[in-house]
Amino acid sequence: MCHKNQDAFFIPSVAEETIRKEKEKARALRKTRWWQRRVAVGVCHYCHRIVDPEDLTMDHVVPLIRGGRSTRGNTVPACKTCNNRKKYLLPVEWDDYLHHTLRESTSDRNTPDGELEGH
Numbered sequence: 001m002c003h004k005n006q007d008a009f010f011i012p013s014v015a016e017e018t019i020r021k022e023k024e025k026a027r028a029l030r031k032t033r034w035w036q037r038r039v040a041v042g043v044c045h046y047c048h049r050i051v052d053p054e055d056l057t058m059d060h061v062v063p064l065i066r067g068g069r070s071t072r073g074n075t076v077p078a079c080k081t082c083n084n085r086k087k088y089l090l091p092v093e094w095d096d097y098l099h100h101t102l103r104e105s106t107s108d109r110n111t112p113d114g115e116l117e118g119h
């Protein structure tokens, strides 16, 4: 049944079968306590916005088609906005988006440095 990577295939893309398996793993991962807890926190991994746990989806940091796997290290809770953007943006554009959102959310909080030097 499940045979190993076929070296005969030199195609850089991941086999459909692998993706199907990884999706299955992701589904199982979603049922774990570990994941439930992450979602319960209700924070999007990318934009750091507070999101209703129901609106958080599981996102693969490295997409399956690019060789990412359904592991704890590669899956993060993401809001639908980020998830959709990630899907449709080029990696470069996505990086750009992240920089913007993160800068916005940190500038909101203002510099903690100022407080330290205040006296």
Ligand SMILES: [Zn+2]
Pocket: 044, 045, 046, 047, 048, 049, 078, 079, 080, 081, 082, 083
């Ligand atoms: Zn988000």
